[in-house]
Amino acid sequence: MSHCHIDPAVASARYACENGGVNAPIPRWEPLSEPVLADQRGTCDRMRAACPVAESLRGVTLFRHADVVAAAADPATFSSAASEHRQVPNSLDPPEHVAFRAAIDRFFTPERMRALEPRVRGIAQEIVGALPRGTAVDAVTEIGYPLAVRAQADWLGWQGVEDELIAWMTENHAATRSDDRSRAAAVADAFDAIVFRQVQRRRQMGGAAPRDPTTELLSVTVNGALLRDADIVSILRNWTAGDLSSMAAAVGVVVCFLATHGDVQESLRGDPGNLAGAVDEMLRIDDPFLVSRRVTTAETRVGDYELEQGKRIYLNWTSANRDETVFGDPDAWRPEEHAAHNLVYGTGVHVCPGRPLATLELVVAVQTLLGMTARIELAGDAPLVRETYPLGGWRRVSVRLY
Numbered sequence: 089m090s091h092c093h094i095d096p097a098v099a100s101a102r103y104a105c106e107n108g109g110v111n112a113p114i115p116r117w118e119p120l121s122e123p124v125l126a127d128q129r130g131t132c133d134r135m136r137a138a139c140p141v142a143e144s145l146r147g148v149t150l151f152r153h154a155d156v157v158a159a160a161a162d163p164a165t166f167s168s169a170a171s172e173h174r175q176v177p178n179s180l181d182p183p184e185h186v187a188f189r190a191a192i193d194r195f196f197t198p199e200r201m202r203a204l205e206p207r208v209r210g211i212a213q214e215i216v217g218a219l220p221r222g223t224a225v226d227a228v229t230e231i232g233y234p235l236a237v238r239a240q241a242d243w244l245g246w247q248g249v250e251d252e253l254i255a256w257m258t259e260n261h262a263a264t265r266s267d268d269r270s271r272a273a274a275v276a277d278a279f280d281a282i283v284f285r286q287v288q289r290r291r292q293m294g295g296a297a298p299r300d301p302t303t304e305l306l307s308v309t310v311n312g313a314l315l316r317d318a319d320i321v322s323i324l325r326n327w328t329a330g331d332l333s334s335m336a337a338a339v340g341v342v343v344c345f346l347a348t349h350g351d352v353q354e355s356l357r358g359d360p361g362n363l364a365g366a367v368d369e370m371l372r373i374d375d376p377f378l379v380s381r382r383v384t385t386a387e388t389r390v391g392d393y394e395l396e397q398g399k400r401i402y403l404n405w406t407s408a409n410r411d412e413t414v415f416g417d418p419d420a421w422r423p424e425e426h427a428a429h430n431l432v433y434g435t436g437v438h439v440c441p442g443r444p445l446a447t448l449e450l451v452v453a454v455q456t457l458l459g460m461t462a463r464i465e466l467a468g469d470a471p472l473v474r475e476t477y478p479l480g481g482w483r484r485v486s487v488r489l490y
């Protein structure tokens with residue numbers, strides 16, 4: 089069996105992927121080993137160069153941009169039904185997926201985002217306005233988490249459950265990392281209970297229910313039928329459970345970028361230009377949305393390797409977004425040039441429907457931070473701590489605002 093030696097401290101340029109060539113066994117790696125978790129993004133860079141397709145007990149990871157795009161573009165072979173549980177729309181494949189996506193996409197139209205913008209701005213201003221000046225502040229837990237949770241709760245009409253959502257996010261990360269199925273199941277059940285309470289409350293209120301996206305979902309039809317309760321809960325779970333964490337992590341990446349790239353920070357203060365494009369490029373360089381899962385429905389090939397039917401696959405967005413063959417120097421800041429190949433929000437039929445909302449929140453966060461400060465810089469002796477699987481980006485970004 090070939091093996092990719094992935095200790096980044098030892099082998100930066102010398103991964104031994106023995107047995108390369110056609111019909112070779114897929115090289116092994118250990119995505120949850122200490123050295124990988126300590127530097128997931130650096131490991132991605134090294135894996136992409138030396139072992140762009142690699143297998144662990146969890147499945148086969150694709151590291152190259154071209155391989156990730158090709159798999160995402162072929163849902164017939166790379167099915168999204170990779171988990172035991174139905175998730176709407178995440179685990180659905182075409183043709184079923186198409187009708188559910190149409191029902192969901194209409195919640196993220198430009199008009200709706202414009203209507204939401206002042207509320208998100210108000211929340212961002214409250215959060216940034218309340219932060220101390222000149223002393224260390226953690227951008228992930230003190231800006232990212234509260235902004236993501238409060239903006240999402242406000243959008244969905246879930247005011248009052250913010251603390252519960254934050255506690256849940258923390259336990260969810262821990263459960264995913266622990267690989268303990270019963271713990272993960274308990275976390276999922278706890279979340280469903282939070283969501284179902286919101287649905288029930290609106291049912292009981294009938295015509296007096298607030299006019300928000302949660303109430304609106306109760307009357308959405310797909311193929312002429314109202315959504316089943318389980319599907320409503322699943323949609324709401326996907327809008328919150330997964331995406332709150334991505335949003336919070338994305339805020340951490342963006343603030344870290346600003347604090348460590350004084351030139352970009354200065355130029356955005358002078359002329360913000362296309363801030364959405366700027367944020368996309370920051371997230372491309374350090375994509376916090378690490379992987380998406382697929383399962384092969386038939387025997388297929390990726391690069392030199394044969395994949396049998398039923399293989400679990402991970403599309404590694406963080407790696408694909410740094411592929412030198414597409415972006416040249418992965419750390420180079422070229423928002424316009426890189427936009428067309430940027431995979432932060434995925435590609436193919438499952439491309440992120442929440443992108444307009446995510447972009448709104450992140451652009452407003454940057455505008456508010458730049459507008460309410462004169463300078464943002466890193467703070468303390470160890471200001472940066474990396475996040476680990478299932479997320480990328482940072483767990484702590486300690487900054488000082490002036």
Ligand code: HEM
Binds near residue numbers: 179189377405433438
């Ligand atoms: C910075 C924040 C975010 C990032 C980086 C992100 C990234 C992604 C990516 C890469 C995918 C593709 C997954 C795949 O191919 O399997 C995806 C799908 C999805 N995202 Fe996002 N997302 C973000 C925020 C959001 C938000 C705020 C929402 C909703 C409120 C959302 C809802 C969804 C849903 C429902 C899907 C599944 C779509 C489908 O299966 O058709 N995302 N996202």
